[in-house]
Amino acid sequence: MKAIAVTDGDTRPQIIEKPAPEPDEGEALVRTLRVGIDGTDFEVIEGNHGGFPDGDDHQVLGHETVGVVEDANGTELEDGQLVVPTIRRPVGESNAFFDRDEPDMAPSGTYVERGIDGAHGFMAEYFTSPPRYLVPIQAEFADVGVLVEPMSNTAKALDHAFASRSAFEWEPETALVLGNGPLGLLTLAMLDSTVDRTYCLGRRDRPDPTIDIIEKLDATYVDSRTTPVAEIQEQYEPVDLAYEATGYAKHAYETVDVLAPNGVGVLLGIPGDWSFEIDGGRLHREIVLSNKALLGSVNSHVTHFEMAKESLAKLPEWFLEDVITDVFTPEEVDDAFERGDDRIKTVIEFDTL
Template sequence: MRALTFVPGRKGTLDVEEVPDPRPGQGELLVQGLAVGVCGTDRELDRAEYGWPPPGRERMVIGHESLGRVLEAPEGSAFSPGNLIVGVVRRPDPEPCGACARGEFDMCRNGRYTERGIKEIDGYASERWTVEAGYAVRLDPSLESVGMLVEPTSVVAKAWEQIERIGSRAWFEPRRLLITGAGPIGLLAALLGRQRGLEVHVLDRSPAPGLKSSLVEELGGTYHSSSTLEAFHDAKPDVIIECTGAGQLVIDAMTTTSPAGILCLCGLSPGGRTHRVDAGVINRDIVLENDVVFGTVNGNLRHFRAAAAALAEADPGWLERLITRRVPLSRALEVFEPADDDVKAVIDLTA
């Protein structure tokens, strides 16, 4: 079968090649790969910024935003041939930390977890793949063309779970939400915000309105094209979900929430840049207003299930518009060069 593979730690090694067909082990599903989404993590792996191959091997299959259809299922599992599924990305280490042992492997303490397509386990960018039944999530059939969005939505589902847990420390009825960044994570965060009945604002640093602005407006949100948070200094949001990783926006967001506000950091900032910061102002604002700033990454099985449920409730046409490029597996390398108008690029594993 064909698969998209690379050598972790070496640039220019990404290629479509023939690899042996997978054989399901005990308790595993055999799956026909339908599609895989490509995100910034995949492009960083291609640039050899990180990545760890399976033990004893040089090359590995990339891809963590999966979508497939069950071909074979073990007897007694919750799955049947024909089911539409996605595979969870992360696995706890063989000697799990306290969090991993309790199923919270997205919050691993010792760093010895593994991840499909990223760290020591083959990913999902192949014509067939296997997955343990306990790490698979069945999807509504309506998600057949957009199910690869479950993985990025799981990151957002976890963010919302954590926001709501933090808010429950006291009276919490948020009304105004600000998302900084209008990429897939930002737009999906806005979707889940609207599903919670919030007034949603999305700030994008793009110079002019276009597809992203129309996607925000179709949700019933308000789109802002700006590189600063000046427009929110008077009417401050109760919750900010920061998805750009832009250093100055991160800093400004810390003092732009309402009292007892919550800032969730989802974007990753590049190192090596410095910003002028009045640490005293930030400290006073957070302390005197009982604010919370926290970071989040990855998702566990619970978050994948929540993501699948959220997408099943969404407008299928809106989800379809998030996918701006679909290329066949034979041309997979094309999507590792992002286009200016990209939102989400997808590789079709059946073509």
């Protein structure tokens, strides 16, 4: 079968031939329809994130996937069922986090991540998986189901953010999303029905397709080059909820200044090492005296995929069409991994229903 993989010492993903996987007992065989590409794939390709499966000289990419059950193989799934796989698998048999269905909270070393760290991904014509890691989705999501995994990361992050404010009466009216990449835009659309006023931070000039989407969602575009994060509360208003999806490390701390009293900032970006100066005393004091919370969130599991499915069903049709900007065949792998400001979510299509 065809697969898209990065090989040891290579800096570009290639199409390779691999034997199609045979499902073990207790596993289903899934035929891949579409796989989305995101920033994490580029980090894997560049060798900055994750690592190859033990003993292999290549890693099959892909973690944002929708597929169809080709052979349920005696599991509770049904042939023809559309599914989205989760990413983490236990190292060894299992561990407490997986037994509790909370692998997204597991410490590193206790799991591998398919397509990212230590396990092959889903960018191939077929893959196998135990059914507990396959989330059934509606048949009408064959084209847009690739958005379930990234949206599930937001579903989890927002769940934790709201839980952190659950000890008192908290009704957020305003939200700021830092970052206009795919994660930021999906989050902005998901927040549209939750809060009254939304803002989205980027660093692009108009005309730009992401700014068009921000404005079509009735959100306010904020350019970080002219309005630094710390000035947003003066120029616009303080926000109850801030969601960081830039990976720009200073934003983690600047978030404290943009929050209204009792607000929460949730951090998703995964920056590299970077030393810079901040007034730690002032930020510490501000967090304490204004009852603010800052929290980090990574990965997601089945409950968050279920939440993401519900959110996806509510997103407007125009938004889904505007966000999935490019669809390529596996043979067009070189084009698929080009980057550009006109691209938001790029997808590789292996097959259709």
